[in-house]
Structures are given as C-alpha cells and as structure tokens.
Amino acid sequence: MDDGPPRFWPYSPNNSPSLLPDRAILFTSETTLSLSKDQNSDSLSDVLDTEGLRTYLSGYTTVNASLDDALQAANAPGLDQRKPVLLLGELANPYRLQDMKMGPLPLFTVRLEGVCTTWSDGLDPRETQPGVHHVTLARTPGWWETVHLGMATLDQLKLIRSWIENGVRGSWRPVKLGEGELRIEHDPLLEPPSAADIDWDGQHEVVKRSAPAPSGPSIDLGSVMALVHTRQGCYNNRGRLARCAHLQQRAFHEGLFRRGSSHRWDSVLTVQ
Numbered sequence: 001m002d003d004g005p006p007r008f009w010p011y012s013p014n015n016s017p018s019l020l021p022d023r024a025i026l027f028t029s030e031t032t033l034s035l036s037k038d039q040n041s042d043s044l045s046d047v048l049d050t051e052g053l054r055t056y057l058s059g060y061t062t063v064n065a066s067l068d069d070a071l072q073a074a075n076a077p078g079l080d081q082r083k084p085v086l087l088l089g090e091l092a093n094p095y096r097l098q099d100m101k102m103g104p105l106p107l108f109t110v111r112l113e114g115v116c117t118t119w120s121d122g123l124d125p126r127e128t129q130p131g132v133h134h135v136t137l138a139r140t141p142g143w144w145e146t147v148h149l150g151m152a153t154l155d156q157l158k159l160i161r162s163w164i165e166n167g168v169r170g171s172w173r174p175v176k177l178g179e180g181e182l183r184i185e186h187d188p189l190l191e192p193p194s195a196a197d198i199d200w201d202g203q204h205e206v207v208k209r210s211a212p213a214p215s216g217p218s219i220d221l222g223s224v225m226a227l228v229h230t231r232q233g234c235y236n237n238r239g240r241l242a243r244c245a246h247l248q249q250r251a252f253h254e255g256l257f258r259r260g261s262s263h264r265w266d267s268v269l270t271v272q
Contacts, residue, residue: 089135114180142207184216
C-alpha cells in the first residue's frame with residue numbers, strides 16, 4: 001500500500017486484521033508516511049530498554065525529514081514523550097486508527113517470538129454484524145510472526161484501551177509479557193510458521209521449524225505494554241489455538257466461534 005490518506009487503506013471487518021502495514025509508517029489523520037532506517041549500524045546483540053528504543057527509533061526518517069521533525073511538523077509530541085505499545089490486529093490498521101480519532105502515531109514492524117496472536121473469544125458489535133473479533137496473545141514455543149509496535153503518548157494509550165474495551169471495563173488488561181521475545185524486524189516478507197510446522201501431542205503445540213536469523217535488535221519486554229483479553233481469554237479448539245496467521249476472522253467466526261470453550265488468558269500467557 002502506497003502512502004496516502006488513512007481512508008484509502010484497505011479495511012474489511014470480516015477479514016480483520018488484513019490489511020496491515022508491511023513497513024514502518026507515521027500515521028496522521030491526513031496521511032500515512034513511510035519510515036525507513038539505515039540498518040548498517042544495528043547490533044543484533046543489543047537489548048533496547050525504553051530509552052534505548054526511543055534512541056533507536058529516532059533514526060527512522062520519512063523521505064524528507066527525521067521522525068521527530070515529522071512529529072513536530074504535525075504538532076505532535078516527540079518520541080521522548082511516548083511509550084511503546086503492541087498494536088495487535090486491526091489496531092494497527094490506519095483506517096481503524098482514523099475511526100479511533102488517533103493523533104499522529106509512529107508504527108514499526110517487530111518480530112514476536114514464542115508468543116502468537118490469536119483471536120479473542122469475544123465479539124465487538126460496533127459497525128457491523130456479527131461484529132469484530134479483536135486479537136490477543138498466547139504462548140507457542142518456537143513461534144514467530146510480525147506484529148506492530150506503536151510509540152504512543154499517555155493520552156493515546158488511554159484512548160486505545162478505552163476504545164477496545166467499548167465500555168466493558170476490565171475486559172482488556174494492560175500487561176507486560178513475561179515470556180517470549182520481541183525484536184525489531186526489517187524483513188517485510190518474513191512469513192510465520194505454517195500450520196504444518198506445528199507439532200501437537202494432544203496437550204502442547206510446539207513449532208518444529210527453526211526461526212529465521214534476526215534482522216534487528218531485541219526489545220526489553222518490560223518496556224512494552226500489550227492489551228490482552230481477560231474475560232473469556234482466547235478460543236480453545238480442543239486444546240489448540242486459533243492463530244490469526246492461519247485463520248482469518250470470518251473463517252474463525254463461522255467455523256469455530258461458540259463451537260468450543262475458552263482458554264483462560266493467564267493459563268496461556270505469563271506476564272510480569
């Protein structure tokens with residue numbers, strides 16, 4: 001998808017979370033701008049805390065300006081006033097961010113390892129029937145996939161939580177992951193493991209394929225917030241997960257939703 005107004009971004013509730021950015025972008029209410037960074041100075045052994053992450057991300061630029069200059073031009077707070085948050089599923093779609101009346105927000109591609117995105121076992125009835133299934137997290141040893149990291153202000157963090165809860169307080173909990181790994185990812189073509197790559201012994205799912213070599217430094221999990229669904233947790237398909245990478249929302253809703261049970265969120269994810 002080329003740069004342009006957020007409303008030009010493809011979006012369909014029935015196929016959420018497609019389509020999502022395949023590169024780093026700066027979202028504003030008027031446009032989306034591609035961001036890029038020289039990777040030659042990357043140290044793959046680094047672990048970036050919040051301040052280190054801000055410094056690293058400050059090296060991203062639009063075609064015409066540094067990221068901080070672009071934020072300043074949009075009359076928005078700089079990176080020094082922002083905190084990292086995982087934006088899962090449609091929360092990283094510029095069309096949806098426009099619906100949320102989100103101010104300027106930088107988004108970056110990151111690799112999530114050992115933890116997968118999966119459909120929350122609940123339904124948001126806004127805008128469409130039957131509604132939208134949001135995305136939550138669960139462990140899968142050996143797993144990897146790309147997700148999106150936003151650098152949000154405190155007000156934006158509150159807006160994200162308020163919007164996804166939709167008036168049902170406590171249905172989504174802000175957490176910091178206690179397992180897995182998070183990395184900057186520079187490969188836009190990185191594919192997650194296929195369904196055939198997952199071994200299932202009747203109790204546990206484990207990826208049997210080796211992960212690709214990293215392309216960017218690690219991010220300290222204690223620096224990043226994520227929102228996980230805590231009412232019904234995520235779907236339990238006879239002990240297995242309904243991963244977003246293998247099942248689009250419509251197929252999940254029509255083929256699995258309310259035809260089984262739920263994993264409790266804290267039984268499939270360790271938090272700090």
